[in-house]
Amino acid sequence: KAGVTQTPRYLIKTRGQQVTLSCSPISGHRSVSWYQQTPGQGLQFLFEYFSETQRNKGNFPGRFSGRQFSNSRSEMNVSTLELGDSALYLCASSLVASGFKTQYFGPGTRLLVL
Amino acid sequence: AQTVTQSQPEMSVQEAETVTLSCTYDTSENNYYLFWYKQPPSRQMILVIRQEAYKQQNATENRFSVNFQKAAKSFSLKISDSQLGDTAMYFCAFMIGSGGSNYKLTFGKGTLLTVNP
16 A cells, blocks of 8 residues: 655745645545654644544644545645744654554655755 | 744764654643654655654654653663664654544754764
């Protein structure tokens, strides 16, 4: 079974631009979560989607948004980019079943904001 | 709110030896999951092992095992017969178990493990 895939793998943007990142979960997984990883703040939860609905949201400004499609693929968008948004963005998927909440991660998208 | 603490920013071990990484957490929840993930230089986050809080038996996965002390809120990872490929950043993570809609992982800051030949 194919793992979680993320596109693009690398991205360079300038301040003020917006960016969209994509995540395709493992086949059959319906929950998709997004995390931001930076050297200073470590790994921080952004949001989680299930059945096209955002169920949980981390403490990030409204510039960070996401959505999920009917095939469980997810996108996250960051508008009005700031230098501090430079990070590795990780997507993780989970099989939503009783007692099984393990998240499996994709390779990440490295975003550099200049 | 839950917190996860990894007190060892860096550790090193000789190939074939055993090493233990520490993790403590703070929560008022009774039902939760604990995980160890590794992140090698490729940056791919890989699941190493997981433990359900309601299970008293410590989880094991080949050379990896945990020492789960629920009362002490401690969750250490033991790597036996260390291999060069074990060199990575290791993250301890927590997830609330109750409530089917909670899929948020809280991570520690990580421990950089280097396995020396």
